[in-house]
Amino acid sequence: MATMEGDARSDAREQVRAILATTLGLKAATARGLTDGSPLFGALPELDSMAVAQLLTEMEDRLGIVIDDDEVDGALFATFGSLVSFVAAKRA
Amino acid sequence: MRAVLLEVGGETLPAILRGPERGPTLLVLQPWFEELNRTRRTLACVTELLAGRGVRSVLPDLPGSGDHGEPASAVRLPRWRGAVAALGEMLASDGGLSVLAVRAGMLVADAVEAPTYAVAPVASGAGVLRALWRTRAAAGPDVTASALDAASLGGATIEVSGYPITPGLAADLRGASALSAPGRLVEFGRQLPFAPPWASADAADDTAAFARWLANDIADWMQG
Numbered sequence: 001m002a003t004m005e006g007d008a009r010s011d012a013r014e015q016v017r018a019i020l021a022t023t024l025g026l027k028a029a030t031a032r033g034l035t036d037g038s039p040l041f042g043a044l045p046e047l048d049s050m051a052v053a054q055l056l057t058e059m060e061d062r063l064g065i066v067i068d069d070d071e072v073d074g075a076l077f078a079t080f081g082s083l084v085s086f087v088a089a090k091r092a
Numbered sequence: 093m094r095a096v097l098l099e100v101g102g103e104t105l106p107a108i109l110r111g112p113e114r115g116p117t118l119l120v121l122q123p124w125f126e127e128l129n130r131t132r133r134t135l136a137c138v139t140e141l142l143a144g145r146g147v148r149s150v151l152p153d154l155p156g157s158g159d160h161g162e163p164a165s166a167v168r169l170p171r172w173r174g175a176v177a178a179l180g181e182m183l184a185s186d187g188g189l190s191v192l193a194v195r196a197g198m199l200v201a202d203a204v205e206a207p208t209y210a211v212a213p214v215a216s217g218a219g220v221l222r223a224l225w226r227t228r229a230a231a232g233p234d235v236t237a238s239a240l241d242a243a244s245l246g247g248a249t250i251e252v253s254g255y256p257i258t259p260g261l262a263a264d265l266r267g268a269s270a271l272s273a274p275g276r277l278v279e280f281g282r283q284l285p286f287a288p289p290w291a292s293a294d295a296a297d298d299t300a301a302f303a304r305w306l307a308n309d310i311a312d313w314m315q316g
Contacts, residue, residue, distance in 0.1 A: 021281030022212070025288045031281065046291045050126065050253075053226035060222070061215040069229070069236040 012088040015063060023058050024051060036081025052077060065090045098152065101178025106159040107152040111143035116188045116314055118142060119179060120151040121197030125255045127290040128157060131194060134289040134299050141307035147314060150183060165256045169264035173203040180204030190314050196220050202272035209310055210274035212288060217268025228252040276313050
C-alpha cells in the first residue's frame with residue numbers, strides 16, 4: 001500500500017513538473033531541480049496571476065481533473081510539494 | 093514589410109505582409125487578448141526571419157483584435173472563422189499555403205484547408221474561457237470564476253484585463269474545440285527551452301533566440 005501511494009505521488013510529481021515546464025517554459029535544469037520544498041508563487045518570476053490561471057486550466061485538461069474555486073488559494077502554489085500533494089489527492 | 097488593409101469575405105482586415113510577393117505563404121493566426129499583445133514582437137521577428145528564407149507571411153488582425161477598427165466586443169468565433177476561411181481561399185490561389193497557429197489561434201485554424209504548424213495550442217475554447225474567468229477572479233475582490241461564468245450565462249459582459257467577454261463570445265468558446273490535427277506541434281519546456289512570449293514580463297527575455305529557433309523550424313517544415 002505504501003508503495004502504491006508512493007508511486008501515485010511520484011507520478012503526480014513528474015506530471016506537475018512537466019506541466020510547469022511546458023506552461024511556464026522553465027529551463028530544463030530549473031524544472032529538474034524542483035523538489036517538494038521548492039517555493040513556487042513569489043519565487044518563480046514566470047508565475048504571475050495570468051500564468052496561474054493557465055496552469056490550473058492545463059492541469060484540468062491534461063490530468064482530467066476538475067479544480068473548484070474554493071480549492072484555489074495561496075497555499076496551493078506555495079511550494080512544488082503542495083501542488084503535487086493536491087494533484088495526487090485529486091487523482092486518488 | 094508592408095502594412096495593408098485586406099478586403100476579403102466582406103471584411104476589411106489590417107494585415108502585415110512580409111517576404112516575397114509570391115511563393116510559399118504562411119498565414120499567421122495569433123493568440124487572443126493579452127497573449128496577443130505579449131506575442132506581437134516575437135511574431136514580428138519570426139516573420140522577418142522567414143522572409144529571409146523566402147517565405148511570404150500574412151499576419152492579419154481579425155475583427156475586434158489588434159489594429160482592427162472595430163471594438164473588442166466584436167470578437168466572435170463564427171465571424172473569425174469566416175474571415176480566416178476567406179483569407180485561406182485568397183492566399184491558396186497564390187501558391188502553397190501553410191498556417192502558423194499560436195495558442196488560441198488554433199481555434200480557427202481548421203477554417204483553412206492547409207497544413208498547420210501549432211505552437212502551444214490551447215486544448216479547447218472552454219479552457220480558454222475558464223482561464224479568462226480565473227484571471228479576472230485573481231484580480232478580486234471577492235469574485236470567483238464560477239460566479240463570473242454564472243453571470244456570463246445570465247447575459248452579462250465580463251471585462252477581463254480590459255477585454256469585454258460578451259455572452260456571445262463566451263457561448264462560442266464553451267462550444268469550441270481545437271479541431272484540426274496540426275501537421276507539426278511544438279510545446280514549451282523540454283522541446284522548446286525558452287520562456288513562452290506570453291509568460292510574465294519579469295521572465296527572462298529570450299525572444300531573439302526563440303524567434304530564430306521557430307523561424308528555422310517553420311522554414312524547414314514548410315520546405316521539407
